[in-house]
Amino acid sequence: MQSSACVADAVVEAGKRCSLTKSVLAEWARRGTPRQVEYLLGYLEAEGASRDASKRAQLLRRCALPQAKTFEGYDWSCVSWPDGFGRDDLLSLSFLGDREDLVLMGDVGTGKTHMAEALCVLACQSARAARFFTASSLVGRLRRARDEGRLDRELAQIGRAELLVVDELGFLPLDVDGARLLFQVVSQAYETQSVVFTTNLEFSRWGSVFGDDQMAAAVIDRVVHHGRLLQFRGESYRVRHALMSPGGGGAE
Structure with a gap:
């Protein structure tokens, strides 16, 4: 008779070699005693939970967030909601199922990037x-991919995400080449992904970002068709909590 340690090692090795099938599980569930079946169920639930946790961790790494912020303690006071869309709709992620876009527009430091993250x-x-990308990092990534002859593959990888964030649109102007690359992403995402833009510029000023009013109009046309505008107004969080603010402990 094999020792319990040997049997345990054999179980691990057997698990590495196979994927579980319904017919095999059903057969072993019928053959086992109630206690054995309960043990098997416990194992399967633990295995499922472990795989789910691994998948979530992998997705989070691939997302490449600068900071993995959450909504815990988030200050909602700066947010103005569009008709028919509120906090519960946002937190339920219902807009992802509908392939809707969001534009988080408004003052610097009012929580746009935090919300996107x-x-x-x-x-x-x-x-x-x-x-998650800043607009400038996304354009740089696409430019490198194109120069290395793998732009289609890069676009395909980006296109597999249900949610695509383009942060800080308008912080840095794009040249014509960069604008065209970003337009390819927006066009590809249209009605297939949800894109969240954060920007401090009103739509009327997007032409200055893209360096071309027609290019900007084409982007805006796609975004507003299935999109919602969340406006952010208020004093910058960073200014409110700055060490250099009056009474904040900065140098005099």
């Missing part, structure tokens, strides 16, 4: 793929 975390926790 927290949405990515929420999506990954729900086992839904998300990717």
Whole structure:
């Protein structure tokens, strides 16, 4: 008779070699005693939980967030909601199922990027793929991929995410080449992904970002068709909590 340690090692090795099938599980569930079947169920539930946790962790790593922020303690006071869409709709991620876009527009430091990062975390926790880029880093990534002859593959990888965040649109102007690359992403995502943009610029000023009013109009046309605008107004969180603010302990 094999020792319990040997049997345990054999179980691990057997588990590495196979994927479980319904017919085999059903057969062993019929053959086992109630206590054995209960033990088998416990194992399967633990295995499922472990795989789910691994998938969520992998999705979060692939998302490449600068900071994995959540909505815990989030200050909602700066957010103005569009008609028919509120906090519960946002947190339920219902907009992902409808392939709707979100534009988080408004003052600097009012929580736009925090919200976008927290949405990515929420999506990954729900086992839904998300990717996070600043507008400039996304254009740089696409430019390198094109120069190396793998732009189609890069676009395909980006296109597999249910949620795509383009952060800081408008912080840095794009040249014509960069604008065209970003337009390819927006066009590909249209009605197939949800894109969340964060920006401090109103739509009327997007032409200055893309360097071309027609290009900007084409992007806006796609975004507003299935999109919602969340506006952010208020004093910057960083200014409110800055060491250099009056009474904040900064140098005099």
